[in-house]
Structures are given as C-alpha cells and as structure tokens.
Amino acid sequence: MIPRGTVVSGPYAPIPSSVTRTSVRLGSWFQRHDGVARALAAVATVLGATYLVWRVIVTSTGVDPWLFWPLLAAEAVGYASFVIMVVETWRLPPTPRPPALDTTVDIVIATYNEELDIVEPTLIGALAVRGRTTVYLCDDGRRPEMRALTERLGAVYVTRPDNSHAKAGNINAVLPRLQGELLLVLDADHVAAPDILEAMTGYFADDRVALVQSAHSFRNHNSVMHHESGRHEQSLFFDVLLPGRNRLRSVFWCGSAAVIRLSALREVGGIATVTSTEDFETSLLLQKAGYTLLYHNEHLVQGLAPDNLAAYTVQRARWAEGTLSAFHWRLRMPFGRGVSASQKLSYVGTLLHYLTPVQRLTFAVYVVLVGAYGLVPVAMPGIEGVAFWAAWMLIAGLTATALHRGVTGRVEGVRSLMLSLEPHLRALPALITRRPMRFHVTPKNEPDLGGWEAVRFVRLPLIVALTLLAVLVARGVDTVGIALGGPAVLPPLSLGAFAVISVFSVLDIAVTVQLAVRAHRRRQHRTLWRFPVSLPARVEGLVGQCVDLHQRGAAVVVDRAAAEFATSVELEVECRSVTGGPATARGVLTITSRAAVGPSGARLRIGGPVVWHDDASRDSVSEHCYVVEPYQARNRVWTRRAPRVPVNLTAIVGASDSTCVDVSIGGAAFLTRSAEVALNQRVPIELMLDRGERVSGQLQVRNVTAVSGGLLRVGGVADWSHTAWLARYGAVVHTPGSRERARSQSLRSSRVPVSGR
Template sequence: MSDLPITPPANATLATRPRHRLTGPTADTTYAVLRQPEPWLVRLMVLLNVLATFWYFSWLLHPERVGNPFLYGLLLLAEFFNVAQALGFWWTMLSDRPRKTPVPAAHYASVDVFVPRYNEPVDIVEPVIAASVELRGADVTVYLLDDGGSPEFAALARKYGAEYIARDEHDGAKAGNINNALAMTDSDYVLVLDCDHVPHPEFLRRTLGYFADEKLAFVQTPQYYANADRNPVAAAAWAQQALFFGCIARGKSRIGAMFCCGTNVVFRRTALDDVGGFPTHSITEDFELSVIMQERGWHTEYVSEVLVQGLGPEDMASYTSQQLRWARGCLSAVGRVLRAKLPIKIKSQYALSSLHFLTGWTVMIYMSLPVIKLLTGEQPVAASTANTFLVHFAPYFMLSIAIVGIAGGGVYKFSAYALSAASFWIHIAATISVVTRRKGRFVVTPKGGAGQWQPATVWPGLVVCGLLLVVGVRGVLLSQDAATLNNVAFAGLHLVVLGTGMSWALRPRALEERSKAELPTGESRWQSTSGRPGEDQSDPLKELVPAP
C-alpha cells in the first residue's frame, strides 16, 4: 500500500452542504454487553477438554488402531486440524478479560460517518442515516456513499442533512467507495457503518476515548442482528456472531490481534492515510487492512458493548452469499498473514481466523467415513478396537461442543451448530476458488428473506443427506453387527445435523409467516423484541431508530 495520503479522483462528485454540529443531552443509559462466561468455568472446561483430548488421542495414535491406512490418515488429518483450532480457541478464551471501563474523550473531535450503499433499498438505508445524524459527543458529518448513483438517495441524504457522495467509476467495490470518500473528507476520525446497521446515539462517546492511545488505529464494536428474534436463519447466524464477538473478540483484543470487521468500527484518519486507505484487491478488505495496519505499528481495540443494531441474513440464499464471501476472502488472505511481519502471537491469531474456513473439509471427512464403511467394509480404525472407539471419542466430542456453548454465553445453540455444519460445502467451494485463483467479487448480502423455496442454495447438503439415508438403510438391512450399527448411528447423527441446518431453505412459507407474526404492528425490523442481545435486561437499543 502507498504511504501517501489519498487524493481525490477527478470524477468524484460531492453534494456541497455546510458541516453541521449535532449534539444532545447526555443519556443515562445501560448498555447491552455480550455475556462473558465465569473465568473459573472457562478454566475448568479448558482443563476437562485437555484431559479428554489426551484420553482420545492416546488411544487413537496407538499403532494397533490403524485400520485402512488411507482412511486412518484422513481421520488423523481432520482430527489434528480440529485440535489446532481448539488449542487456539482455548488460548483465546483464557485471554478473555472483563470489559474495559469506557474512557472519556479528551477533546471534542470531528467525525465523518461513512454509510456505503450499493443496491440496498431506501427502507433499509433510511433508519441508518436518521440515527447517524443523531450521534452525540463529536462534530459529526454523515456521508451517504452511494455506489448506485440514485437521485432517490441524494434526496434521502438532503432530508436528514447528510452529505451525498456518488462515483462515476465503481471500481474496488466497498473498499473503493470508502477510499473515494476518504479523499474528499478531512475529519479526525471515520466511523464506517454498513447501510443496514443502525447506531446508538452514544456510540462515539463510548469509543472515542480509547484514541488517547496515539498509536490506536481503530475501535471495533460487535455486530448484533436485531431480527434474530423473528427469523430463525438470522437467529442462528447471530449465535455464530455472538460467539465471535463475545469471548473470541475480547480474547483477541487482549492478545493485541483484534481485526476490523467492516462495520461498526471507528478509525483514526491518520492511520488510514498511513496505509493508503482500504485495500481494493480483496473481498474481505477489512481483514487485510488490519494486517497492514498492525505491520505498520498501529494498535487495535475492541469494545464488547452492543452499540449498533444490524440485520442478519433472513434466508439461506442470503446466508450462503455472506459465508461464501467471508470464506473466500479469509482463505485468500492466508498467504498474506503468513508473510506478515508481526509478532508470532498476533500472526497466530490472524492465521486461526483465516484457517477456520477449512473446517468444512473436516466435516466432509467425518461424513464420508461411515458411508465408506457401510459400502465397502473399510474403516479407519481397526475392527478389533472399533468397539472401544465411542468410549474414547464421546467425552472428547461432547466436551468440545459444551465448551463452545459456554463460550457463547448461552446464545450459541444447536441451530447455530447445525447451520455451520450444513455449510461445509461453502468452505470447500471457497478453497477450490482460492487454489485455482478464480477471481472473486464483492457481493452485498441480500437484505430480507426471499420467501421462496431455495433447494439450490443447499443442494450439496441434500445430496449428502440422500446418500447417508440410502447407505444407512442398506447397512441395517444387510447386517446388525456392532460395527455396522455404530456407523449407521454416525450416519444418522450427520443426517439430523445437516437436515436441521438446511431446513429453512425448504420451508420458506413457515419462515416468512414466523417473521411477520413476531413483528408487532408499527415496530421497526431493527427493534429486538427480546430486549436481550447481551446480559442486561434493560436494552437501550430500542431507541436506536429515531422518528423521521
């Protein structure tokens, strides 16, 4: 990246309106915080997981356990990858610390709020602009960065006193859109909000104080899906997010390796100028930007208070699009991470996050093994010791699931696990795309469920489910010995998990009816009906959408 500040392109257009200062009374507000597990419970669960892992691997690695050498090698490959990820997860969990006390800002700073928009409709973008102009604690100017170039959105910006920037050339996707605006603005700080993420009025007061550290590049806050109470796909996606933005993000921040997640993040302008803005060659520009910034000696910070409400994917097509983009972007960044000139602990954290998107390969291996056994009789573990497999594997597996549930603060449930497992093919497709150097493109996650039958979005899982069902029934009809029943049980387990994860792609009417039934008349889709994104019963986020 260039060390030079960004210069405005000749084709840029900027609606000229005077800078305005918006202030308001100090809000006496309780902030929702993502739950933190009890430290003693975390330490206990890590200890139990270590013991269970040792118990299982001390049995598995004995030479007499080897059945079919090739299948045994595949099993070891999957298990070693999972153990490496588990070690990183335990390390991150143990690094988690209680949330920091908000730091008052040292001075009244100027902040540019960037809301990039591509093809999202007015009803999605308007609440974000309306809430952004009400941000307190700084000299705020809101910019609607319209890569769609619609007069309707120019009018929307004028309605709320926001600025409007459009581009004639649409290169670089979201990163290019932001870089274009950076070249035309000059405030001390830049807050980036996706156009479906509505900020709390106190966002800046809760984050700007951390910039007292002159080497701090950005402050990241969580992504919370307000529609999780009304939509099961959004609920499962939120549970996955809650796991990351809970103990994982707090632990990464403590280690010094928290990365930018693209929205709900406020940057120091000079840090962005130092690295030449957002990288435009990646579809996960925020991740690579973080690597570049930390290489340049900048620090990062994470505040686990839920200060913004967003909208999660509401159907399987939206979820698949989102996950495929994240997987391709993070896997394509693996080489960049490994080459990065960073301390080993920071580099390791980035690598763990990037390589997480290889997990789908391990799921495929686990699903393939019972199928191969039932069709060919070949198995990775020797038949003479297969009967003791569950004695050693079950504690290892169950404790691995339990620690994830505890780490998720009670939010991460079976539906989130099933949705993740059913997306195994996304990781495989992303890996193949990266290895074959197929050029990816930035695709905005669709906002709102399609309300249509979507088998095409889960067809790999449907094929696998069909195979597991046929092979399982065939196995039971041919033999009822212990080894066969053991593998049929594993096939059945995979069938239940995959079926649960894919179910909403095949039940669009139920999905749509539930979403409509649980949204009170006149209530915004950004308003959570439960009032509990975190641990606090009183949820200030209900006031996020000001009346027009």
C-alpha cells in the same frame, strides 16, 4: 433460524448473548461459573492430546496407511481448532468505557443498490450520533432519490465516476475530503446508537490504537440465521471470540461499526483492494504497520441479517472467498512480517474454520468406506477404544458449550456448518487461484417464501445425509438378513466400528433433515421488520395503543367503534426522540388486518400500511423505531447490570432542587422533596458536575421510597443527553458478573473524587 410461529414481543435490548440467559441453559450456567468452564477446558485439552497420541501408537498397527493417515489428519485439524477456540475464549474480560475524546469524527455510509427504506434509518441514526461529526453518504448507485434524501436530512452526498474496487473503492474515493481525526464506517443497513462515539473514542488516547471494532447486532429477529430473539449465528463471533481475541491483539475490522484513526488508515494507503474482504486485508496492513486493533464488546449498531437462504449463501460465499484469498499460497497475508505469534494463531483458527467442510466431508467418506465396504481405518482395541473416543467427543462438546457461554448450542453449531457447507467449499479454489472476484452485495429486506426453492440451498448436506442414511439402512438390512439365516452381502463389521459411524451419521442426518424442514416451512412475506412497541396512539381521535411500527406500517389496538367498518383511518402515534421529548407522527392507516382482542371483543387490533402526512412524521417514526427503542432498551438492561456509582451531585428533578446519590450508564437515583413524582412517569433531570458543567436527561421513574427527613428516594432508567461524563465518576464497566462485582471493579478503577459540589 427461528421456527415458524415464534413471536418476538417487546423491544429488543441489544446486549451480548454471553452475559444474558439464553435458551441454551447449560451454556448460560457457565456465564457465572467461568472457573468450571476453564477446568473443563484444561481437562479436555489434555484428553484430546492423549487421544491423538493413542491413535498414533495403538490404533495404527496393521492398518493401510492410505486409510489411517487421512482420518487422523482430519481429527488433528479438529483438535487444533478446539485448542485455538480454548485459547481465544479462555477468559472474557469486562468491557470498559474509557473517557471519551472530544475530537472530530467523519461518519461514512457506503451504499450501492440498497433501497431507500434501508438507507434512510441509517442516515437518521448517524445524524443522531452525539459528538462533533460530519455524515457522508457515498452512493455508488448514483441515484437521484438518495441525493434528495441526503440533502433533506442534512448530510453530505458523495459519488464517484466508476465503481472500481466496490465498497473499498467507494470509501477510498471520499478519504481525501475527510477532515476529522477519526472515521466511523457504517454499512448501509447499520443504524448506529447515539452514544457509539462516547463508548469507543476513548481508546484512541493511545496513539498506537488504529481501529476499534464493536459488535454487529441485527434487528430482524426472524432472519434465517437467528436461533432466538437477539441470538444468532454470528453471536459466537461477536460476543465470545472477539472479546477473547482482545487479549491476543488479534481483532480485525469487520467492515462496519468500527472507528478508525484516519492518519493510520492513510499511512497504509487507504482501504485495501486486493481481496473482496477489504476489512480483513486492511486490518492486516494496520497490524503489520505496528498498530493495535481492539474490540469494544457493546452492541452499538443494528443491522439486517440475511432474510432467506439465498441471501445467506451470497454473504457467506463472499466472506469465504475473500478471506481465503488472503491466505493464497503466494500472498500468505496473515503470516507476513509484523504479525505477532498470537495473531497468527487466531488467523490459523480463521483458516481452519473455512476448511471445516473438508473435514466434515472426510468423515462422511469414511462412514461410507467403513459401512459399505468394511474398510476400517483404525485398529480398534475392542470396546475400550470406542469408550476412549466417546469420552473425548463428549468432553470436547461439553467444553465448547461451556466456553461459548450460552451463545450457541452444539446442535446449532452443526446446523450452521451445514448451512455454510456449499458456499465454503466453492470458495476453496481462492487458496490456489487468482481468479478475479466480484463483490456481491448481500440482498436485504426480502421475503422468504420457503418451499423447495429454499431447500435447494441445503442440497449438498441433503445429499450427504441421504448417502449416510443409505449406508446405515444397507448395513441394518444386511445384519437382519444374517440373523434370519441368510448370506452376508456386505463385508463383516465390528460392533464398535458400527457404533462410531452410527453416532456420526445419525447426528448429521437429524440436523440436516431438521434444517431442510425448517427451510421448507418458513414463510415471511413482510420485507420490513415491524418493531414491537407500546406507544400512545389515536385512531380517528379515539385513544388506542400502537403495538408494532415501522416507517411504512403499523398495528394499533383500539375500541371497536373506531375501526369496525372502516377501510382506512387517521392515525396519530406519540413517538419519542433521541433527546427523550415527544414527537407525534400523523398519517393514514389502510386496514389490511382486523382481529378482536380479549374475550369480550370490545377492542380491535388493526394493522396495515401507513402513508404519513409529511417527512417529519416519517422521520419521527424511523428515529423512534431504529434509534430510540434499541437505545433505551439497552440502557434499561444496563440499569440492572452495570455498576451504580455512589455520588453526591446537585440536581434538579422536574422543577425541584434535589441530590443525585448514584449514577450508571442507564440509571440514576435522587433524593428529592418533590411530591409530583409518580411511578412510570418521565421527568426531566439535570445534574451539576464539577467545573460548572451541566448534563441533562430524562428519568423514567421505577421506584419511589420515603426516607428520613421527609425526603423521597427516586430511582429509575435515565436517558442522558450524553454519557461521556460518566467515566469521570468511576469506570463504566459492562461485565457478565453480578452488580456487586461490577460495582467493586468500577470503584477500584475510579481515579477521580465523586463529589461534584
């Protein structure tokens, strides 16, 4: 979780953490040194196997089998998880954008008790998705305000008589009404990017592809599971593991942000309803039917992460119970006929992930047995044995850091384990019992008041940490007493054994205490995330700058004269629409905070709730914050990282005839004679493609350079009206490598000429 006081500034660009530098500096270094990471992984895999063989042959002599084998089993489980992680993360392939299909897509948003402030941006985003779409809001809450919102925005409102099978039943109820070839499923809080279908529909040119999953990104960077802005606990899964699983064809549906072939879904009987994790279960049905499930490694939706530990625990408990129930000894869904060996390997890794708390508690029990009772479970051959164990631990940790590529650090991984310790343990009975499972919706848009109420959600890790601390203190006191000439109270213990239990205990104690302190100190009173923006604004007619914004509030920097004594002011904010055009939002800002800006104090930063004058203003704010800001921020990043493809296309920049000389998913460069182009200016652009097709957009000018012949070379960030056409001029590839490498990959895979004349 982000420490208290962390400031998130500037618009967040939703891109994979595995391709951008993070605060985990060592891991980020390995993003561009994959060969070193794989070499480490190979050495660690061999060393780990050697260590386990050594444990069996050398350290079992004379040891009580009831002590020896459970510990070895726990270590073997850890090694198996490590090997599966190595296989899955061995190589992260670039992410292509295959040519988009011109097909019909139904967008289904399932909701139950989410409030209007959550669902409204999701609907606005879905309606802004480019393509031939129909948007359905499936409301199991059957609320009049949701019907009114849906009808006002122009979507289709759907209800059903009951709420059987929760989300799965909600989607199944609307399936007979759907007419499209593909289905995009969105959770109620997941706002889609305008180009999500342009990025994902191309995969369905292969008739055996039934589902394409994309990443889940989260807009509330102050959530309980965020490590830093844009990087959170689930980044490892979406930015590293799933891209790697593409090679193994072991991707599964993650409940939202996925495009599904409707005919395939109907073939397997619709959304599965046996477990509470309908996404995982449905994925298994599709794979057993012979279909392929793929992952597209772009962040194309923005959702809400759990705001506090209470919501986090609800979410993790549901995931754990539903997933483990699929592994029930009578069902064994992931191991049935039709599931390939590579898929089974990944699903074993999933099972071991949920069993990790058992392994961790096993180690804790052994610390107590060794430290308090002197029951050593290994025949440790002196300092050499400790050194062998330490070498394996160190290289395994370094390898994990390398293959995680800056997405998560070693301590962060332990902290995440501590957070999920209790909910995962509570879910374990799902492996052997068939008790009915209730679908608990994760609470959203909640405050986090910290204090002891928050600390109680890490009570089990705290109990374990206090127990380990008591053992270490008791052993230390006993050692000091012996040194002072007193009698021994505890059984004797070798220095090597004490060193091993001390390393394990100190790490667990330190991480748990840090986790509890952070949980206690967290204070987040806002329920809606404020988006950092930089937009022209007017306060009582005076020019200002809007610096953060959402559909219920804003903060503006303005001259002191505009708001020094006022309690409320008229506010205008110049937002932007998805098409790049201006959209002015007008309302009344009630001032609840006021602070001087700068040393002179001539300007004030005022903030508070806003009541917008009309629905159009509120919709403009929602579209700008939830759709336009992340979409344009992502394009700005890919402008620098995605391949630029040389072209020669007739174009218009502003009102001047020009030539487009290179394009990318988020940028373009032109040769023009226009003298009216200035830095940071937004100008309309239009390209004439082959076969008479035209594409338009907006260019934010970033550089203007004079070239020969009296021409200007103008480049910048481009917001295209659609991006499907780009694939014809060279494959659009997102890669962690340099732009030069990306460009070479793009040009090698290009299959069409680049001239549009």
